[in-house]
Amino acid sequence: MSFLREPRSTKILLVDDELNVLKALRRLFMDEDNYEVFIAESGDEGLSVLENEDDVCVIVSDYRMPGMNGVEFLRTVHERWPETIRIVLSGYADTASVVEAINIGHIYKFVPKPWNDDELKVNIRNAVETWNLNQKNQNLTAELARRNKELGKLNKSLEEIVQERTEALELHSQVLQLSQNILDSLPVAVLGIDVNDCIVQVNSYANKLLAAQGLLLGEKASTVLSADLLEFLEQIRIEGSARGSVAILTELCTVAGCYVSDDRTRGIILTLLPQDST
Numbered sequence: 001m002s003f004l005r006e007p008r009s010t011k012i013l014l015v016d017d018e019l020n021v022l023k024a025l026r027r028l029f030m031d032e033d034n035y036e037v038f039i040a041e042s043g044d045e046g047l048s049v050l051e052n053e054d055d056v057c058v059i060v061s062d063y064r065m066p067g068m069n070g071v072e073f074l075r076t077v078h079e080r081w082p083e084t085i086r087i088v089l090s091g092y093a094d095t096a097s098v099v100e101a102i103n104i105g106h107i108y109k110f111v112p113k114p115w116n117d118d119e120l121k122v123n124i125r126n127a128v129e130t131w132n133l134n135q136k137n138q139n140l141t142a143e144l145a146r147r148n149k150e151l152g153k154l155n156k157s158l159e160e161i162v163q164e165r166t167e168a169l170e171l172h173s174q175v176l177q178l179s180q181n182i183l184d185s186l187p188v189a190v191l192g193i194d195v196n197d198c199i200v201q202v203n204s205y206a207n208k209l210l211a212a213q214g215l216l217l218g219e220k221a222s223t224v225l226s227a228d229l230l231e232f233l234e235q236i237r238i239e240g241s242a243r244g245s246v247a248i249l250t251e252l253c254t255v256a257g258c259y260v261s262d263d264r265t266r267g268i269i270l271t272l273l274p275q276d277s278t
Contacts, residue, residue, distance in 0.1 A: 011038065011056040013046060013060070015043065015045075016065070044068060046059070046077075057127070057132075058084070059084050084131070085108045085128070086106065091112065091113035183204075184203050188271050191221075194266065198220060201217075209253070236257045241258040243255070253273060256270075
């Protein structure tokens with residue numbers, strides 16, 4: 001993206017049909033090293049200067065000139081180079097002239113002839129500062145627009161990532177629910193116990209079989225399971241797998257289990273089945 005650049009020197013254009021006036025104005029800037037002064041004896045000549053010179057900051061134009069007058073000239077300048085700061089210099093300071101210049105030429109200042117050198121230099125210096133401030137504002141606005149565009153792209157990317165992850169979570173949730181449904185449909189009790197002794201998986205049959213021992217999911221196995229089952233779990237931890245019989249209340253159950261350890265899961269899978277169901 002391109003931005004308006006600040007000129008190496010401050011360019012000022014002086015436009016007046018009287019050559020002696022232009023010389024007098026130019027003498028004001030003889031000791032100003034940071035000003036590059038251009039002169040034009042007509043509006044058409046002034047437009048030609050602007051077409052060939054970039055970044056002219058300030059234009060000081062006479063109000064009454066033959067052919068294209070000052071207002072017509074500044075109106076064209078405003079249309080083609082709106083960033084310039086425009087000053088009218090005129091010996092005809094009637095109200096109508098001022099209003100016309102402001103409304104049509106969009107001028108920054110109306111300076112009457114004869115002018116005061118010091119006051120005119122201050123007005124031009126202020127006009128240059130205004131131009132510089134406008135340039136900085138344009139740069140900041142362009143930079144803000146660029147950042148907002150980048151932010152918009154980032155937000156869109158984040159929204160896509162969130163959408164993808166949401167879909168992945170929904171799929172994962174569906175898979176988990178399907179897994180639970182499958183476990184619940186098995187005619188055998190299934191318990192999953194993690195390495196922290198927490199019961200993390202219980203199917204419907206297990207809830208029914210071990211209902212007398214209270215809530216199971218999320219509880220510590222050592223606090224809700226019977227001593228016989230806890231002894232069997234310890235055997236699995238030592239041997240890696242085991243099979244045997246355990247009494248659940250008055251019912252003798254075949255119990256089997258193994259220790260599982262992979263990238264995602266570590267713990268014990270335990271199955272129980274009343275022997276009269278086998």
